[in-house]
Amino acid sequence: MASGRDEARKLAAEYFRQLGEAGEAEVYMPSGEMRTRLEGRASPVASQSGTSPEPSAATAPSRTDARAAAPGVPGGGSAPAPPKTPDAPEVEIIRVKLAFSSEATTSDMFAKSTGLEACTTLEEVEARTVGCQNCELAGGRTNVVFGAGNPNARLMFVGEAPGRDEDIQGIPFVGRAGQLLNKILEAAEIERDDVYIANIIKCRPPNNRTPLTNEIEACIPYLGRQVALIAPKVICTLGLPATQTLLGIRGSMGSMRGKMYVEGDVKVIPTYHPAAALRDPKYKRPIWDDFQLIKREYDSA
Ligand code: SF4
Structure with missing residues (x-):
C-alpha cells in the first residue's frame, strides 16, 4: 500500500x-x-x-x-510536524458590506423577502427548489443542482451555473471544470468533502450561456439562505457572475481577483472559474496564487 x-x-x-x-x-x-x-x-x-x-x-x-510527517498520516515518520500553510501572496484587503450580508442596506437582490428565512436546514431549502418555476430555466433542466458538501463548512465555493454533466447528475462541479477543481483542491490539500460547493443559479442555462440578470435575481435567494445556514468564514467565488453577484460590485475578474473582501469575520476571495483554465492555461497561475490565499485563510478560519 x-x-x-x-x-x-x-x-x-x-x-x-x-x-x-x-x-x-x-x-x-x-x-x-x-x-x-x-x-x-x-x-x-x-x-x-x-x-x-x-x-x-x-x-x-x-x-x-x-x-x-504530520501526526496520523500513514508513513509520516517519527518526527511529527504540523502541516505547513503555504505562504500566500500579499493581497489588498477591502472592507465592504457584502451583498449577501444581513447588514446589507441596499435594495439588492439578497434583501428580498422570499419566505426562505423560515427554512432552518439546507434540506428544507433544497426541498423548496424542487419543482421551482421561478424562472424560465426550469423548462430545460433535468435536475435542480442545489449544492453539495459539508453543511458546516468553513470554506464555501460559489460558481456560476450547472453544466451538462451537473444537470444530468444533479451535483455541482462534476464535469471537466469540476475535475480540475478537484485537482486544485488536492494540490492545495483541501478536502472536497470538507467544503461546500454551490452555484448562483440552480438550473442549467441553455448551451451553458451566462445566466441572465433576471434569472440570477430569481434564484439568488436560495444561495443567500444556503450561505446564511452554512455560515462559512471563507467564500471563494469562481468566475465573474458569482463574484459580481456576491460582492455586489462591477468589474473585470482581473481587477477583482488578488484581493480579499472582508466584512466582520467573513472573507470573500474571488478567482477565475476553472473552466477559464481549461480554455486558456494562462489562468492556471493566478488561480493557483488565489488558492494559496484561500488555503491560508481556510486554515486560520
Ligand atoms: S434557476 Fe433557480 S429560480 Fe430558476 S427555476 Fe431553477 S431553481 Fe428556480
Whole structure:
C-alpha cells in the first residue's frame, strides 16, 4: 500500500505533469521558496529527476513533506510536524458590506423577502427548489443542482451555473471544470468533502450561456439562505457572475481577483472559474496564487 509520502509525491507529480502539458514554463512552489523551470511539454518531474517519474526531494513541495510527517498520516515518520500553510501572496484587503450580508442596506437582490428565512436546514431549502418555476430555466433542466458538501463548512465555493454533466447528475462541479477543481483542491490539500460547493443559479442555462440578470435575481435567494445556514468564514467565488453577484460590485475578474473582501469575520476571495483554465492555461497561475490565499485563510478560519 502506498505511504502518505508516496501519495503526496504522486499528487505533486500529476500536478507538475499537467502544468507541463499546459505549456507552463515555470512552477512557483507554494512555499514561495523555490522556482522550478519546466522543460517544454515534457514531464518536468522526469526531466529533473532523470529516470524517476516522481519529483525529487529537492523539487517536491515542502508542504507535502510536512503533511507526510504530520501526526496520523500513514508513513509520516517519527518526527511529527504540523502541516505547513503555504505562504500566500500579499493581497489588498477591502472592507465592504457584502451583498449577501444581513447588514446589507441596499435594495439588492439578497434583501428580498422570499419566505426562505423560515427554512432552518439546507434540506428544507433544497426541498423548496424542487419543482421551482421561478424562472424560465426550469423548462430545460433535468435536475435542480442545489449544492453539495459539508453543511458546516468553513470554506464555501460559489460558481456560476450547472453544466451538462451537473444537470444530468444533479451535483455541482462534476464535469471537466469540476475535475480540475478537484485537482486544485488536492494540490492545495483541501478536502472536497470538507467544503461546500454551490452555484448562483440552480438550473442549467441553455448551451451553458451566462445566466441572465433576471434569472440570477430569481434564484439568488436560495444561495443567500444556503450561505446564511452554512455560515462559512471563507467564500471563494469562481468566475465573474458569482463574484459580481456576491460582492455586489462591477468589474473585470482581473481587477477583482488578488484581493480579499472582508466584512466582520467573513472573507470573500474571488478567482477565475476553472473552466477559464481549461480554455486558456494562462489562468492556471493566478488561480493557483488565489488558492494559496484561500488555503491560508481556510486554515486560520
Ligand atoms: S434557476 Fe433557480 S429560480 Fe430558476 S427555476 Fe431553477 S431553481 Fe428556480
